[in-house]
Amino acid sequence: MDKQNELSVAGKVVIVTGASRGIGRVIALALAKQGARVVVTARSVSAGDQPGTIGETVNKIKANGGVALAIEADMAKEADLKKLVQRTYEHFGAVDILVNNAGVTHQKSWSSPLLEIPRSDWEYQYAVNVHAPFTLTQLVAPIMEANGGGRIINITAGCAEVYRLPEEQPFREAIGDFRLAAPAYFSSKRALDRFSNVVAAELSRMNIAIIGVMPGLTASELTVKNVQTAGLDDSSLVPMEVPARMVAYFASCENPLEYTGRLFWAERELKALGLEPEYNEL
Secondary structure, eight states: OOOBBBOOOOOOOOOOOOOSSHHHHHHHHHHHHOOEEEEEEEOSSSSSSSSOOOHHHHHHHTTOOOOOEEEETTTHHHHHHHHHHHHHHHSSSSOOOEEEEOOOOTTTTTOOOOGGOOOHHHHHHIIIIIIIIHHHHHHHHHHHHTTTTTEEEEETTTTTTGGSSSSOOOOOEEEEEEEOOOOHHHHHHHHHHHHHHHHHHHHHHHEEEEEEOOOBOOHHHHHHHHHHHHHHHOOTTOHHHHHHHHHHHHHBOGGGGTTOOEEHHHHHHHHHHTTTOOOOOO
């Protein structure tokens, strides 16, 4: 891929799902730092077992001089998704960029063996990881088209096509006692990848690009905790600023339709493009 000019995102309206913590939070902070008006959404409105809330992310953005709005939403509930887009449009009058970052990563059965996964857990992960991006894409596409176009960026997983070889290699189930297998999560992310690929042509006629970003095994709060609990070395985890910089590139590149329907591995593409993530406090 050839590096494109990056245009200003100042004033653009961005929805980032799952932005109370992890990659979503860093993406929201990075885009706000560039002048975008950011809608921060997740279920986390008060402190709990996991770090971060949507209010904390918004407060950080505002403290840095940015513009942000917190909207509580459960990605598994269609009514919440409709409320999210409606409130965004009522408040800002546009939706220019959608970042589908939210994903299920901490259910009790997340990495359970196949025969121990309840159907309800399986369906919930598909609801968040596939059905929510599907519904949000349907809701924002007409708004984007009416405003001249837009961008949809999906955060995918290590199952993405970027890792594929002519013959798919056997999946590595575990490192010691640390299970890597998460059947519902990885299969739902692969479904999201294919969805993006299939609808890209239709969306391109609306001047909307849909792009997948595979962040790698990223040093989010939860991943670091799980790796350290398992007694593994966390030094090779990817800093969250790496996928955030890749998302920022796709949010601002001059011709996003060149990339539409495709999947990109953040570390590899950043190196190829000669882009440097910002490691300072965002």
